[in-house]
Every structure is written in C-alpha cells, then in structure tokens.
Amino acid sequence: MGVIATIKDIARLTGVSVATVSNVLNGKAGAASPAKAQEIFEAAHRLRYQPNALAKNLKLRRSHTIGIITEDLTVFNTPEIVDGIESYCEEQGYEIVLANMRLFKRYNNNLTDTPEHAVLFDKTLRNLLAKQVEGFVYIGYHHRAVSYEPPRDDIPFVYAYCTPSSHRYTSVIFDDEGAGFAVGNTLLEYGHRKIGVICGPLTSLNAQARLRGYQRALYEAGILYNAGWTTFGDWGRESGYTCARQLLEQGVTAIFAFNDMMASGVYSYCIEHNLAVGRDVSLFGYDNISVAEAFSPPISSVESPLSEMGRRSAAMVLEQIRAAQRPEPQQVVLPCKLHLRPSVARIAPSRSSLGC
Template sequence: MATIKEISQCVGVSIATVSKVLNNQKGVSKETEKAVLAAAKKLNYRPNLYARHLKTGDSKTLGIIAEDLTVFNTPDIIDGIGVCCESRSYHYILGNLRFNKQFGHSVGHGQKKSRLVNDMVEQMLSKQVDGIIYIGCHSHSLATLSIPKDTRFVCAYCYSEDHSIPAVIYDDCEAARNVTKMLLSKGHSKIGIVAGVKDSWHTNNRLLGVQEALYEHAVPYNPHFIRYGDWTRDLGYQLAPELLKEGVTAIFAMNDLMAMGVLDYCNQHDIEVGKDVALIGFDNREISSVCRPALSSVALPLFEIGHTAASVMLDLIEKGEKNENNQIRLSCAIIERESTALEAQDI
C-alpha cells in the first residue's frame, strides 16, 4: 500500500501538498489536485484512520451497538445511520449484543443485560469512537449506563432513563390513533384489538391512541373488544374467534405477525378479510404485501430513525449542538391494502 511520500514523489509535489488534497483542504490548484488523486488511485493509497485520529483528536468513526441484528427493525435503522455517516465522511463500527437470541421477549435478566451493554460500551470506547448510537430491539427504557460523562451517546428505537441522552423513537400513540380514525371513517364503530403483552411500552401507548380516537369521535370504549397476545402468529389465530364472537367488524392487530394469525383463522373458516371483516396490522413487514388478501399495516420510519439519530450524533461531535427536545418522536405511515378496502356498510 502506498504512502503519502510515494504519492508526492510520483506527482513531484511536496508531502504537505498531497496531505492538503487528501484531507480536502484549500490552497491547491485544480490541476495539482487532479494529479494527486489520480496518483493515489494508481498506487492504491488508503488513509491510515488511526494515525489521523492521533493527529486530529477525532476518529471520524461512530460505534453502533445493536441489541440484536436479527430483529426486523435493526437493518433499516443501521442503513439510515450508514447513509448519514457516508454523507458526512464518517465510518462506523458495529457491535451486536444478541439480546433476542439470548433472552427472547423476556423482560428479566436486567443485571446480565446491563453488564453486556456496559462491556460493549467499553469495547467501543477502547476503539476511540467519537460517539455511540444504541439501537433497541423494541421501544423500552434503557437503564442508567456506567459510561464516562463526556461520552457522546444517542438512543435509537429506545430511550434512556437519563433524560440528557438524546433518543429517536416513533410515535406509537399517534400511529394507533390514526389507525382508529381511519377505521372509524370507514364506518367501523366495533373495533377489536389484538394487543401485545400487557407490560409493553408499545401495547400501552397504542391502546392510549385507540382510546383517544374513540373519545374524539364519541364512540364508547369497550374493554370486551380487547384481547392481549404475545406478538406471535399463533396467538393471533387463537384470539381471532373470541373477537369475532363479540361482533366486531374490524380488527386492529398490534403487529403483522398477530394479524397474520387472524388472517389464517379467517381463511380457514370461510371469513373473507376485506369483505366480512376489516383487518390491519402494524410494522409493515414484508409478508403484509404478499399475503392474500394483502394486509393493511403501519409502516415504521426505521430508516429515518437511524438517519436522524446519526445526524443528532454528528451535530454533537462537530458543533456541540444538542436538540432542545431530547426525545424525538417520528410519525408512522398507514399503508392501506385490500384488507381494509371496503366501508363498514359494504361488509
């Protein structure tokens, strides 16, 4: 691999001139800049980022800690971070805690999880990253971290008990409120809910959104229309007949997997989703657009969460800027498909 000295000898300019070109500094003619870049490419030059860090005091590198790379939300968030980093000439190092693989949906193991998080933070800091973005498996409160006070830290898809730490999440309550308003606008006043687990942040905020929309439209809240699941397809299947017996004309499942369970039950019992009952899920997973009938769902702003979190972090690094509102909530979008195509009077 070539050095700056070899490039300077090849072009016939000083090492200082080559350094200016490679570091995008002013004071070099366009002709010389072009010659230096051509020589760098020809000689297969690669910058020594660690040496640059020692000289400038910043590594132009972020650390990303993901609770689990296999969870559906994480790749698009990382993609958003990556695009933002690329646009501002930063790199990133990725660490995977494997929480979902190790602990599943269990809310326990707090001490073990905290130890794993703090160990990963130490690993990132030992690699001289300029800041750390932490990606949650789901929206939850991240316990107080044992990290140096001057560590730049941003949460994505979760939030911290330390309110000084910026967090970028999406608005569960607003999304569920909009889903309910959409179903009400189609004439559905008997809306069944396949909720998630009772102690989930997502479940409680989405239920709040449903209740707010019903209240705004003077539709009584009926607790008999609520069933709690565990986010799995099997529970959606099991709970579907209970809601249908209550006489609901529409079902809002709080994730696409449970919605698919409802769809499975309906398909097996000659109930036409989109004609006999309306159905909408949440998350806009790939399966929602390829099942039949195609499933209406709520699309999460995953790319935007990652891009926003990275932008907040890079502003902290480069400008020392902190957002006045340390918890940024992004809006979701409702994707309507065949499963909610008809008005209630047509069902």
C-alpha cells in the same frame, strides 16, 4: 501492487526534510519557497503518494467512525435502522463499526435491564471506545426505558427505538400513539363501531401507546370504549388466531391487530371458518412487513419510519461530535405511515352499531 510511497520518499527525492514535506502537503503557508513547494507536489504526484488517513485521524483524535450497538441484530426492526445510520454516515464521510449484544438470543424475550445486560453493555462500549469511535447509536429491540448509559457525559450518544431512564441523552422513536389514533379514525370513517383490538403484552410501551391512540380516536368521535373487545396477544401468529376467535364470536366487524404477525393469525382463522377478510371482517395490522402483502387481499398496515430513525440518530450523533458544547438532550418522535389496503372495507349501515 507496487510499493506504497511515503513522505520520506518525497523528502529524499526533493532534498528537504520530512517536516517540510508534511507542512507543504498539509497546506501550511511559508513551509517552502513556491518553487520548492511545486517540486514537492510534483514528486508526490509522480510517486502516487496517498496520505495515511488513519494515522492522521488518530493523531488528531478523529476517526470519522460511528459505533452502533444493537441489542439484537436479528430482530426485524434493527437492520433497517442500521441501514439508515450507515447511509447517512456514508454521505457525511463517516464509517460505522457494528457491535451486536445479542440480548434476544442470549436472554430470550426478557426486556428487564438485568445486571448481566449492564455488564455486557459496559464491555461492548469499552471495546468500541478502544477502536477510537467518535460517537454511538444504541438500538433497542423493543421500545422501552433502558437504565444503562455511557460512563461519561462527554461521549456523543443517541438512543434509537428506546429511551434512557434518566432522559440525560437524546433518543429517537416513532409515534405509536399517533398511528393508533389514525387507524382508529380510519376504521370509524369506514363505518365500523364494533372494533376488536388484539393488543401486545401489557408491559410493552409500543402496545400501550397504540392502545391509547385508538382509545383517543373513539373518545374524540364520542364513542364508548368497550374493554371486552380488547384482547392481549404475545406478538406471535398463534395468539392472533386465538384472539380472533374470541373477538369474532362477539360479532366485531373489524379487528386492529398491533402487529402483522398477529394479523396473519386472524387471517388464518378467517380462512378456516369461511370468513372473507375485506368483506365479512375488516383487518388492520402494524409494522408493514412482507407478510402483510402476501395475503389476498393484502392486509392494511402501519409502516414505522425505521430507516429515517437511523438517519436522524446518525445526524444527531454527528451534531454532538461537531458541537463546541454538548447540545441539550431531546426526544425526537417520527410519524408513521398508514397503508390502507382492501383488507379494510366500508360497512353497511345495518351492520354498524351506535355503541362501542
């Protein structure tokens, strides 16, 4: 690789000052005569001069870089959101700098905003600001309200898969309640009335919203909600297995598990007890991870718009960066997509019940 040419080299070759060369190359009118300007451009081309974009951006206080703060990069939803942010930034000529707080690895599944969380957030934010990033997307590993926020209102900042407690900043989430409503309607349309639910932990906002949506579907159909057919798991496969036993012993004809891992536990229970999913019992999961299609028949599931969440978050950060004044904060709620597969079957009228 040859020596990189500089503005000084062009100035020396053309016999003008460095300032004149800089003004000409940056398109400043009247910086030199037309003939001299042409000579400068030809010299730059001959020397294969490339402007130092980093130095120029730092001088203009523009880095064309977005900082991404993830609560934990290993949690399944996070990589797809990051990919959405990066793809949008790439289209807009921006780069990303990624910082991983590793909250799940550090503190297990403790979603409480502890003082340790806040200290780690402040340290991560300061480190990225030192790298001259222009704005931030903060990605939660579970939807919840988080209490820590940027120290200044003028920092472009968007929360993804979580919301700020004060609602002073924009957030992008997806419509869990709408998805729960859609799944409930689908099972009702297929003739099911004795529907079991495997909810997530009561503290989970995702689980609460999915349950509200399901209950609304029953209410709008004029069907009573039976609390005895709702169980609570911990998102893990074993809890799905345990809850399946409780529900199937009560004679439910369909189960709505609030994630695919718990749905896989239901599937395992059915296999061990000679029950055919899609015939003896219908099954709907959530998240549409690869395990949903690994079974035969595959599990019906809900796909969250993770990539689109990343893209929208990036777009809103860039909007804040480019705006003359800070836009009003808002909460963007994206729709989910249902994947109806053979794990859900229509039920014979004789097996349906009028109550629920």
